[in-house]
Amino acid sequence: MNAAPADQIRLLDVQALDLRLSQLAHRRTSLPEHAELESLTKDLAQLRDLLVAAQTEESDTTREQTKAEQDVDQVRQRATRDQQRLDSGAVSSPKDLENLQRELVSLAKRQGDLEDVVLEVMERRESIQERVAELTERVSSVQAKADDATARRDAAFEQIDGEVATVTKEREVASATIPADLLKLYEKLRLQSGGVGAARLYQRRCEGCQLELNITEVNEVRAAAPDAVVRCENCRRILVRTSESGL
Numbered sequence: 001m002n003a004a005p006a007d008q009i010r011l012l013d014v015q016a017l018d019l020r021l022s023q024l025a026h027r028r029t030s031l032p033e034h035a036e037l038e039s040l041t042k043d044l045a046q047l048r049d050l051l052v053a054a055q056t057e058e059s060d061t062t063r064e065q066t067k068a069e070q071d072v073d074q075v076r077q078r079a080t081r082d083q084q085r086l087d088s089g090a091v092s093s094p095k096d097l098e099n100l101q102r103e104l105v106s107l108a109k110r111q112g113d114l115e116d117v118v119l120e121v122m123e124r125r126e127s128i129q130e131r132v133a134e135l136t137e138r139v140s141s142v143q144a145k146a147d148d149a150t151a152r153r154d155a156a157f158e159q160i161d162g163e164v165a166t167v168t169k170e171r172e173v174a175s176a177t178i179p180a181d182l183l184k185l186y187e188k189l190r191l192q193s194g195g196v197g198a199a200r201l202y203q204r205r206c207e208g209c210q211l212e213l214n215i216t217e218v219n220e221v222r223a224a225a226p227d228a229v230v231r232c233e234n235c236r237r238i239l240v241r242t243s244e245s246g247l
Helices: 005-029 033-089 094-175 179-191 216-222
Strands: 199-204 238-241
Touching: 005 179, 005 199, 005 238, 033 094, 033 216, 179 199, 179 238
Parallel strands: 199 238
Antiparallel strands: none
């Protein structure tokens, strides 16, 4: 393949723009905010699970406390009724009076036991409420950090994407000046060679594979016509000759 020396040199401009686009793509996917957000998202999910569990426990404990208080109230009401019967003198039978007095003693004990249950449940509920408040605060804190990281990532995206748009436009303009067959070969080699399809020959060294040409290869390149598209014998990339090639 043949191409004017100027076209081959312009190919290096296209290659430089392609490398810049690759660097920008890599930068976009390797922003530190990605790892930060991944960690924060994981922490946030765990904290929210813990918060839901604590809120559920609080709700269950609230119902348990309500039920215990209702039990106390029922016993208290029954004891009040029995005491009123006793005080009114409506019970005249000694046996019934003894039974009533025995029941009042039993109800008093039952009420005391139930009040202890209420107190124990209230203490547990207070502890759980503190846990809910703590987890709620931690969720808010981590969410704020995640929001900040997201904002920083999006700002970086905007800056990178803007540069990508600029470089892409420059690449379109530069590639439009390259002969179609040369550009097609370059694109093919670029895909095969890790994003580098054309490299400068600088002081007898290929800047694509960084290997120096041996004397035979140097003589072959030196003997090639100026418009000949030469390839590196080592990496097979297009080897662009310049005044600094050392030929």
